[in-house]
Amino acid sequence: MSSLQQYIENEREAKSHLLMTHVVYGYPTIDKSLEIMQLMLDQGVELLEVQFPFSDPVADGPTITTACHYALQQEPELTQCIHAISELAQNNPASRVLLMSYLNPLLQLGFANLASQLAENIAGIIIPDLPIDHASMLKPIHSTDVSPIWLITPDMTDQRIRHITEQASGMLYCVSRSGVTGQTDATMSGVQQYLARVRQFTTLPLGVGFGIDSSEDIQHLKGHADIAIAGSTFLNAFNRSGISGINSKLKALSP
Amino acid sequence: MNDEGRFGQYGGSFIPEILYSSQQQLLRAYREAMADSNFVNLVRSEMQHFSGRPTPLTFCANLTRQLGGAQIFLKREDLNHSGAHKMNNVIGQGLLAKRMGKPRVIAETGAGQHGVASALVSARLGLDCTVYMGAHDIERQYPNVFWMKQLGAKVIPVTTGAATLKDALDEALRDWSSSYEDTHYLIGTSCGCAPYPEMVAGFQSVIGEEVKDQSLEQFNKYPDRIYACVGGGSNACGIFLPFVNESSELIGVEAGGRGDAPGDHAMRFNTDQARFGIAQGFATKFLQDEQGQLLPTHSISAGLDYVGVSPILADLEENGKVRMTSASDDEVMEAFTLLTRYEGIIPALESSHAVAGGLREAATMNPEESIVISVSGRGDKDIFNIAKALNDKPFNAFLETYLKQSEVA
Numbered sequence A: 001m002s003s004l005q006q007y008i009e010n011e012r013e014a015k016s017h018l019l020m021t022h023v024v025y026g027y028p029t030i031d032k033s034l035e036i037m038q039l040m041l042d043q044g045v046e047l048l049e050v051q052f053p054f055s056d057p058v059a060d061g062p063t064i065t066t067a068c069h070y071a072l073q074q075e076p077e078l079t080q081c082i083h084a085i086s087e088l089a090q091n092n093p094a095s096r097v098l099l100m101s102y103l104n105p106l107l108q109l110g111f112a113n114l115a116s117q118l119a120e121n122i123a124g125i126i127i128p129d130l131p132i133d134h135a136s137m138l139k140p141i142h143s144t145d146v147s148p149i150w151l152i153t154p155d156m157t158d159q160r161i162r163h164i165t166e167q168a169s170g171m172l173y174c175v176s177r178s179g180v181t182g183q184t185d186a187t188m189s190g191v192q193q194y195l196a197r198v199r200q201f202t203t204l205p206l207g208v209g210f211g212i213d214s215s216e217d218i219q220h221l222k223g224h225a226d227i228a229i230a231g232s233t234f235l236n237a238f239n240r241s242g243i244s245g246i247n248s249k250l251k252a253l254s255p
Numbered sequence B: 001m002n003d004e005g006r007f008g009q010y011g012g013s014f015i016p017e018i019l020y021s022s023q024q025q026l027l028r029a030y031r032e033a034m035a036d037s038n039f040v041n042l043v044r045s046e047m048q049h050f051s052g053r054p055t056p057l058t059f060c061a062n063l064t065r066q067l068g069g070a071q072i073f074l075k076r077e078d079l080n081h082s083g084a085h086k087m088n089n090v091i092g093q094g095l096l097a098k099r100m101g102k103p104r105v106i107a108e109t110g111a112g113q114h115g116v117a118s119a120l121v122s123a124r125l126g127l128d129c130t131v132y133m134g135a136h137d138i139e140r141q142y143p144n145v146f147w148m149k150q151l152g153a154k155v156i157p158v159t160t161g162a163a164t165l166k167d168a169l170d171e172a173l174r175d176w177s178s179s180y181e182d183t184h185y186l187i188g189t190s191c192g193c194a195p196y197p198e199m200v201a202g203f204q205s206v207i208g209e210e211v212k213d214q215s216l217e218q219f220n221k222y223p224d225r226i227y228a229c230v231g232g233g234s235n236a237c238g239i240f241l242p243f244v245n246e247s248s249e250l251i252g253v254e255a256g257g258r259g260d261a262p263g264d265h266a267m268r269f270n271t272d273q274a275r276f277g278i279a280q281g282f283a284t285k286f287l288q289d290e291q292g293q294l295l296p297t298h299s300i301s302a303g304l305d306y307v308g309v310s311p312i313l314a315d316l317e318e319n320g321k322v323r324m325t326s327a328s329d330d331e332v333m334e335a336f337t338l339l340t341r342y343e344g345i346i347p348a349l350e351s352s353h354a355v356a357g358g359l360r361e362a363a364t365m366n367p368e369e370s371i372v373i374s375v376s377g378r379g380d381k382d383i384f385n386i387a388k389a390l391n392d393k394p395f396n397a398f399l400e401t402y403l404k405q406s407e408v409a
Helices: A003-012 A030-042 A062-072 A078-091 A103-109 A111-119 A132-142 A158-167 A191-199 A215-221 A232-253 B017-034 B037-049 B061-067 B086-099 B113-125 B135-140 B142-150 B165-179 B196-204 B206-219 B234-243 B311-318 B329-343 B349-362 B380-389 B393-408
Strands: A018-024 A047-051 A096-100 A124-126 A147-149 A172-175 A206-209 A227-230 B010-014 B057-059 B071-076 B104-109 B128-134 B154-158 B183-185 B225-229 B249-257 B274-279 B281-287 B322-328 B370-375
Touching: A003 A018, A018 A030, A018 A062, A018 A232, A030 A047, A030 A078, A030 A232, A047 A078, A062 A232, A078 A096, A078 A103, A078 A111, A103 A111, A103 B274, A111 A132, A132 A147, A132 A158, A132 B010, A158 A191, A172 A191, A191 A206, A191 A215, A215 A227, A215 A232, A227 A232, B010 B274, B010 B311, B017 B037, B017 B086, B017 B165, B037 B086, B057 B206, B061 B071, B061 B329, B061 B349, B071 B206, B071 B349, B086 B104, B086 B113, B086 B183, B086 B196, B086 B234, B104 B113, B104 B165, B113 B128, B113 B142, B128 B135, B128 B142, B128 B165, B135 B142, B135 B154, B142 B154, B142 B380, B154 B165, B165 B183, B196 B206, B196 B234, B196 B311, B206 B234, B206 B370, B225 B234, B225 B349, B234 B249, B234 B311, B234 B370, B249 B311, B249 B329, B249 B349, B281 B311, B311 B322, B322 B329, B322 B349, B329 B349, B329 B380, B349 B370, B349 B380
Parallel strands: A018 A047, A018 A227, A047 A096, A096 A124, A124 A147, A172 A206, A206 A227, B071 B370, B104 B128, B104 B183, B128 B154, B225 B249, B225 B370, B249 B322
Antiparallel strands: B010 B281, B057 B071, B274 B281
């Protein structure tokens, strides 16, 4: 069992669900983004997903896309990002830190390099444009304790879900609906049946993301998922009311 | 090509998981359609009766005499309906969307040529059409937006990023992520995830197939060299692919822009600013910085202003089957003027790159040799940009009068 899975299972013993929050590295500045990350960890967020910005984030909606383009003006560097969030992980041992990035910036660093830079302190990696069919590209990462976190979608066939669960470790990221991040028009009420279907194939912890905006959304997940994943909602809160907006959103979504 | 849609190290499918099912559906539908002679005949018939194919191979007697080198021929894709080779692809994909039972198509467009072509074919086939176009490109190419709207298409300005073609492509992919059940994504060039590069190149290959017959008929052999401009690469793939295993030399001409600095050109070859990368669903050579962020591009022609290139061409170039060169904005204007004055043909600024590359080399060849240059589109759409580049003052006066009269009305 990977240490990420072990961590999630231990935490879950006393909690109905865990929270995974999301921050874009470099938005609105590198320092400010690190400050937001620290704030989230101080407030007891169990899993922190840090997105290294990319110029063409095709799985993201307008909120995260705009934040990424803004962050790129800070000329962020992947190695510095990993260094900073590794330090954060070391200083906050009660939580786990994950890296999210599109494929191309990772590719330019090289997966062997990436694996050695992540190995020490980063619990998992999420790559939204890497399909399971190319899992072999992650070979250097497979020899570390960093869990590659694969995405499951509602219209996936049973066969493909099984194919993914056979190779997955740490946790699964179940996308709640079609579309990109940040759309909140659909409710989470239909998600239970879908999660039950995924559950047939795996004992891995299940995280649910895309469109989670309120404690009501999270209520629908309780008993069906282990982790609520919230991204755009924090960016929107920050854009509206700064740090205090993030604080109140954290209070609203925490168990 | 193997099953994964790979061309050497390029191509493949790197799309968000949510698009996996619809991509698999498209792959199956495309294979089935191409194996169905009724479908293939329908595509051929529409190409003839709607678009006017075959397009001629035109001999340039005046320029050949003037340069004193190789015999110069033009493949006249500018004579397609819509004024560009884009029509070949949208006919094929439009009919495929119909066959798949999808009532809606989405498209990305740079210069607007693919957007207009998509809107035309959608009107003919009764498809609902939405076109994503960079806000910056809309400013440069409003007449095309005007026509798309007249044809009943919805044009959505894309304001993220550099607000040009690559951003329009991102936005179309995002639309497709939530609309795939009833929507076909009609990509305009031989880029993107499998099967798009192969499919678009396949529908465009009618260009090269015709050149084969026409060259034998008109000068009794295949051309010694063939020139095509390369943006995404669909007209180049179309004219090159039927000749890949022949002795003809194939030359792609990229947008050299206004200089070699990052952001001043759109060259994906012969520069260390472009490297192997994976983005927008596929692997190819992308213009990118050290951190792997895709770079902005520039060209006098909006249609060549793309950050990546067809994986098919990236692979052919790597294997020495295609030679890549470039033409600067200034050389392009010179070539445009030459073709217009000497031959009475007004090429698109995109195609003028191929003309520049071809004329540059024709002069150094001997009269027993023949070259074919792909005139991928006509230049009418570029009237504003060309008038500006040629500093035509009366054109400004005309626009001022037009505006004044519009205000009064």
